[in-house]
Amino acid sequence: MANYIGIDIGGMSIKAGIVDENGKILCKDTIVPRVKEGQDAIAKDMFDLCENVLAKAGMKKEDIAGVGFGSPGTVDTERGLITFAANLGFNKFYLLKEFGKYWKVKAAVGNDANCAALGETKFGSGQNKQNTFFVTLGTGVGTGFIVDGKILTGHKGGGSEGGHICIRMNGEKCSCGERGCWEAYASATALIKQTEIALQKNPDSIMKECLENGKVTGRTAFEGARRGDKTALKVVNTYAKYVATGIVLLVNVFRPEVIMIGGGVSNAGDILLSRIKKYVSRHCFGNAKINPVPQIEIAKLGNDAGIIGAASLVME
Numbered sequence: 501m502a503n504y505i506g507i508d509i510g511g512m513s514i515k516a517g518i519v520d521e522n523g524k525i526l527c528k529d530t531i532v533p534r535v536k537e538g539q540d541a542i543a544k545d546m547f548d549l550c551e552n553v554l555a556k557a558g559m560k561k562e563d564i565a566g567v568g569f570g571s572p573g574t575v576d577t578e579r580g581l582i583t584f585a586a587n588l589g590f591n592k593f594y595l596l597k598e599f600g601k602y603w604k605v606k607a608a609v610g611n612d613a614n615c616a617a618l619g620e621t622k623f624g625s626g627q628n629k630q631n632t633f634f635v636t637l638g639t640g641v642g643t644g645f646i647v648d649g650k651i652l653t654g655h656k657g658g659g660s661e662g663g664h665i666c667i668r669m670n671g672e673k674c675s676c677g678e679r680g681c682w683e684a685y686a687s688a689t690a691l692i693k694q695t696e697i698a699l700q701k702n703p704d705s706i707m708k709e710c711l712e713n714g715k716v717t718g719r720t721a722f723e724g725a726r727r728g729d730k731t732a733l734k735v736v737n738t739y740a741k742y743v744a745t746g747i748v749l750l751v752n753v754f755r756p757e758v759i760m761i762g763g764g765v766s767n768a769g770d771i772l773l774s775r776i777k778k779y780v781s782r783h784c785f786g787n788a789k790i791n792p793v794p795q796i797e798i799a800k801l802g803n804d805a806g807i808i809g810a811a812s813l814v815m816e
C-alpha cells in the first residue's frame with residue numbers, strides 16, 4: 501500500500517502526517533514555524549518535520565510516494581509557488597524548489613481550503629462525487645470547489661476566493677479591504693461580533709450565562725438558542741441566513757452535488773445545518789422543483805482535513 505505525507509501549513513503551527521491511500525493518518529507531528537527567520541528556513545523546518553514523523557512511524561523516505569503541502573494564501577500550483585501568504589510572511593515563495601534541495605520526491609502544493617475540499621471529496625462527506633463545494637467557517641471564510649473531479653484554482657491560483665463574494669453592497673468592512681464580503685458576515689469572527697451586539701442590546705438574554713471566561717465565542721449564540729432564548733435564536737437565524745446567502749450565490753454558479761461545511765462554527769451541527777438547508781432549498785435557482793438541490797453536510801474530517809487533503813494532492 502502506498503503512503504504519502506501531507507503537510508498542513510498554518511501561521512501558528514505546521515502539521516505533518518503520514519497518510520495511506522485510504523486517507524487514514526498513520527502518524528502525525530507538529531512544529532512551530534520560524535516565521536521570523538524567513539521562508540527558506542521554513543522549508544528546512546518542513547523537511548525536518550518529515551524526518552521526525554518518519555522516525556516516529558518507523559518508516560524511511562523510500563516508503564513515501566509523495567509529499568503534498570497545503571498553504572494559506574494564493575498558491576500557483578503549476579509553478580509550486582506560494583505567491584503570497586500574509587500570516588507566514590510568504591512572498592513569492594518557491595516552496596517545491598526549496599524543499600527539493602532537501603528531498604527529491606514527488607511533491608505538490610495547493611491552497612489549504614482547496615486541499616481540504618479535495619480531502620473531504622476523496623475521503624470525507626463528498627465521497628464518490630465529481631462536483632463538490634467545501635466552505636470553512638472559521639476566523640475567515642475559506643472555499644474550495646471540485647469541478648468535474650478537479651480542484652478549481654483559476655488563473656495562477658487567484659480564484660476560489662468565495663469568502664470575498666459581495667453579499668451586501670456597502671456592507672460591513674472585510675479583512676481584504678472591501679465591503680460587504682460574505683466573510684464579513686459568515687465567519688466565526690463575524691458571528692462573535694453579531695452575538696456581542698445582540699447581548700449589549702439585550703443584557704437579560706440567557707446568552708450571558710453561556711460566556712466562556714467572560715467572553716462571547718462562536719458557541720455562545722447556539723448554546724443560548726438551544727436553551728430557547730429569543731435573542732440567541734434571532735442571532736442564529738440571521739447568521740444562518742448570511743451563510744446560506746453566500747451558498748445560494750455559489751450554488752447558482754457551480755451547482756455542486758454536495759456542499760460540505762467545515763471550520764469551528766460547523767461544530768454547532770444540526771441547529772445551524774437545518775436552517776441553512778431550508779434557506780438554500782427555497783432560494784437557489786429553479787428551487788427544489790426544477791433542479792436537484794445539493795446535499796448539505798457537515799464536513800467529516802475535522803482538523804485532519806488539511807493533512808489528508810494535502811496528501812491527496814500527490815495521490816494517483
Ligand SMILES: [Zn+2]
Nearest residue numbers: 664674676681
Ligand atoms: Zn473580503
